[in-house]
Amino acid sequence: MSEAALTCANHPDRETSLRCNRCEKPICAQCAVLTPVGYRCKECVRGQQAVFDTARPYDYPMAVVIAAVGVALSIGVLRLIGFWGFFVAPVAGGAIAELVRWAVRRRRSRRLPLVTALGGAAGLLPYVAMPLLGLLLSLAGGFDLRLLGGALVSLLWPSAYGALIISSLYYRLRGIRVA
Template sequence: MNQDNPPEMFCFYHPDRPTLLRCNRCNKPICTSCAIKTPTGYRCKDCVRSHQKVYDTAVWSDYLVGIIIAGVLAAIGSYIVTRIGFFTLLLAPAFGTLIAEAVRRAVHRRRSKQLFIWITVAAVVGSLPMLLVMIFNLSLFSIIWQGAYTFLMASTLYYRLSGIQIKRP
């Protein structure tokens, strides 16, 4: 064998496929269809899965509690918006932060990406009835404030929730 050629390896999951790739965490040989690209390099399925488990701590009741709290608070916020007009632009992000904080406490700071998406969707749904009322009333400015509220509140909420993941390694 030529010295420049590395010894032939076979994929851990597909013993019939020769490969030159290794998982950069556990070092086992993996073929291109098994390698998963992560921000820190190629990894095998097992390493990616065990890594995700650390971040997925949410239990099923967290979904229920999170969705209810986010939906109800977002609905209350949309009612306040009907009274404050322009100040919605200041209130909406603050409300998104408030909902994120309330939900985080309620689920004991457990987390998962799925949970954050569901909570954000619940907040959007909670804020929609008032937006629909304004659309039926054809009051243009109210539609704008309600729309701005839904967008700013939901994006702040999602950012706040998923920001937790980035800060804690």
């Protein structure tokens, strides 16, 4: 069979000259997935991801604890430097991500970034729990505006730091996914 006569394995009506570089199956442009190692069919990419999903069960609690402690410590430090903390927060998130990757020995998992981000959110809790309580009290105490304003401000700063740290943590971890 000549190359020109190839048709996509999933779409027999489509001629193609592209083959999956792993299983050699002819694939059309729509069925091809560009991976760091070349074009592959969707089936091979799925199989590859299963192989790369190497995380052990205890990697998750470990990542959660590291992220929670890391985020809690980072917010504590960032609060001291105020506004400039917003520029440092993404760096802190990246550093926590590297720490998690090191702790799980670079084992990969598609769920790990999300689980780690949730752990990071737990690290934010100690900072927002008191202001939240103050917010509720100010509402219960006949809507004390001064108390309400104070609670909102003290809620805003750790939340903004936390959002920056956790999002950069999440995306850094996501970056290790193949294809």
